[in-house]
Amino acid sequence: MLELKNISYEVDDDNDNKEILKNVNLTIDEHFVAITGPNGGGKSTLARIIAGIHTPTSGQILFNGEDITDLSITERAKRGISFAFQQPVHFKGLTVKDLVNIAAGKPMSVSDICDILSEVGLCAREYIDREVNSSLSGGELKRIEIATILARGTQLSIFDEPEAGIDLWSFNSLIKVFEKMRDEINGSILIISHQERILNIADKIIVIANGSVDSIGSKEEIMPRLMNQPSTCKTLTDKA
C-alpha cells in the first residue's frame, strides 16, 4: 500500500543544512504498524512527510503504486491518508457533531455519531453538541480526533503519539479502540508511539534513530531489544 524509497529530509538550521531523515526505505502493508525510537530520531517528521505536511528533499513516496511525493495534504487525504496530530487542533464554532459529519464526508445519523463517540469512550449525549474549543481537555480532544478518523474510514490512518497527555484510565480504553481498529480496519494504521502496550499490538515495528531506519521486524524480534533501552520504550507504569 505505502512505500517510501530513499526518503531524505533536510532543513535550513541557522544557515546550516540539518539532515533530519537519511535514505529511509520502508513499506507499510500490515494492519497495524508502529514506529518507535529515541526522542528526536525523526519519527514525527517521517509521519508528516507521509501525510504531505512536509515535502522530502529527495526520494519517492508511492501509495497503492501511485507516486504521491508531490501531492498536497488535501490530495493525499482524498486518496485515503489521514493524520492525527500529537496535539489535537481546536475548531472554534464547530460542534463535535459537525466535525464528525465533515470527517465522514456526509451527514451521519445521530445514532451513528453516538456509536462512534462511544467507541472512543465518550458518553455521546454529553459531547455531541459541545464546541471543539479549549473547554475540552487534551484527552477528550484526542478521543474526538480519533472518532473523526473512525468516521472517515480512510485506508491509511496515521497517529502521532496518541498516548501523549492522556491519563491511565483513558489510555486503557485507547488501547481497546486501537485493538478493535486493528481487527476491523480495511486498511492500515500507522502509529508513532513509545508505549510498550501499543507496540505489543503491532503487526510490525519500525525503529527510527538518528534519522535512519535502525531496524524493522515483528514484536517478537524487536521488543526484547527495546526493553533493554528504557529510554526508548515506556511501560504502562511510566507517565503516558
Ligand SMILES: Nc1ncnc2c1ncn2[C@@H]1O[C@H](COP(=O)(O)OP(=O)(O)OP(=O)(O)O)[C@@H](O)[C@H]1O
Ligand atoms: N524545522 C526544523 N528545524 C530544525 N530542526 C528540526 C526541524 N524539524 C525537526 N527538527 C529536528 O529534527 C529532529 C527530529 O524531530 P522529530 O520531531 O521528527 O523527532 P521524533 O523522533 O518525533 O521525536 P520525539 O520522540 O521526541 O517526538 C529533532 O532533533 C528536531 O529538533
